[in-house]
Amino acid sequence: MPVEVPSASDVDAIATRTEALESAVDALSKRPTPSVAAYIVRPEDYGAQPGKDATKAFQALMEDVDKRLTADAGGSVPVATVTVLLTGVYSVSDSIMRPKSGRAQGLTFRGQGKRTSEIVMTGTAPLLVNTDRWMGVRFYDVSFRSTNAGASFLLSSSTGACQDWNFTNCEWRGSWKYGVGLDGPTASNCNSEFVFDRCTVTGSYDVAWFWSGMTPANVQQDQFLNYSFRDCKMEPAYGDVLRFDKGGSINVSGGSWIFTGKRPNGSPSRFVYFPAGSHFDSVQNLTVTGVRFEPRDEANMVIDSAWKGMIQFVGCMDDAWAFKAYSAGDAYAPHRYTNPSGVRYQGCTLTGRHAYVQSDAPSRQSIVYDQCARTVATRRTKAAFLTVTGTKASAVKVVHRDDRDGIV
Structure with missing residues (x-):
């Protein structure tokens, strides 16, 4: 069988292609490797050390973040x-995000992970101060703990920014x-689009966790x-x-909401508190779906509302402590409304x-109760279940539909 011998031009062509490939490989080998440090920073990179105050390290880190925008x-x-x-436990004594x-x-x-990565606030300043600056902020798998009752987690003041903050699998203890505080001047706006997903809240709050x-x-x-607020443990x-204190469109779905104690001065703790004030009805909306509430003390409340917007509870229950003697008493009212507009309970199990x-x-x-029931220990007539007082009490009409206790 004859052997085909490549011509000189074929050999030259092969050599040219080989040189080109070798040159390309050489060029790739000389390209700088992307540095993870250019995109991921740690407090340790700025001097944070175990067991020492890391305030200055965090502040330097944030200054570097600002430079890399x-x-x-x-x-x-x-x-x-x-x-x-965040890969450890960091103690700080002042704000780490500053105006x-x-x-x-x-x-x-x-x-x-929770408590594996934790920031501990020992001072009285807000841990984070966001003054009309940061949007689209994300926190994942971090705990926040305060050892100073005068501290707060976030003070956010906005005239158009300060929106779209998300927390996933985070914890406060x-x-x-207070925890999250939203404020602003006369021209304030936004401070909106906050999402909490599978978060945990324990500890104590002189005012509120979210204010x-x-x-x-x-x-x-x-x-x-x-x-x-999605599938959170508020305990x-x-x-x-x-x-x-003003308006808001709020959606709560799933989760366990428990008060494990009561205020030292005996005043109520409330899962939802909407004080009276100047509001626009169009921006007052609360929808709570599938939540189990445990007030655990007769002073504590599920809701205390003076809003004139729409409030509705769907598939919720607050009957875990219905065995307590106070739950059948006339004074126990864990749901309270002042001059309401729209109130709706659907498929709920209610106590008191x-x-x-x-x-x-x-x-x-x-005001509508649809397919609701009172717990066995506290089943009531319509007159016993509802307390309506005030100078215009006679004008209040409440509708019961398909009530599981037979209230009509």
Whole structure:
């Protein structure tokens, strides 16, 4: 069989291709390897040491984050280019996020799990201060603990920024004045789109864990909107869990909400507290679905509301402690409303009385109980279940539909 011998031109072509491939491989080998440190930073990179105060390390880290902002090709707000990785327990005594001019977005903090990654606040300052700056902030798998009852977790003041903050699998414990505080000047706006997913709240709160509208005189704080709490364990010793002095559109789904104690002065702790004030009805909406409430003391309450928007509980229950003698007493009213507009309970199991105070002439009012039941120990007649007082009490109409206790 004849052997085919390549021509000189074929050999030259093969050599040319080989040289080109070798050159390409050589060029690839000389390219700089992307540095993880350029995109992931740790407090340890800035001097944090185990057992020592890490305040200055965190502050230096945040200053570096600010320096690494990059332009957003599709918008005007610069974007963070780093992820903050938390791999231990860090003690701090002052704010680690401090006020800074200009807006930024896209900052991410990642931990390695509850209490494995934890920031401990020992001072009285807010741990995070966000003044019309950060948007699109994410926290994953981190715990926050306060050893100072005067501390707070976040003070957010906004005139258009400070929105889209998400927390996943995070935890708050220890003693706090308040957790998340949303405030702002007369021209305030946003402070919106906060999401909490599978988070845990324990500890104690002098005011509330989530406090929106801290300066009620500023009417614009009605525009703090859109908050979601999904499958969370809200189990503080005391303190209001959700306090909205102004408006808000709030969705709560799933989870266990428990008060494990009561306030030292005997005043009530409330899972939901909506004080009276100047509000716009269109931005007052609460929907609670599939939540199990345990107030665990006759002073504690599920809801205390003076809103005129829509409030509804669907498939909820508060009967875990119905065996207590006080639950059958006339004074126990864990759900209370003042001058309500829309109130709806559907498919709920309820304990105690529901108290309504009507001092204003009702306007666009609808109060409905649909397929609800009282617990065995506290089944009541309509008259015993509802307490309606106030100068306009006679104008209040309550509708019962397919009530499982036969109330009509």
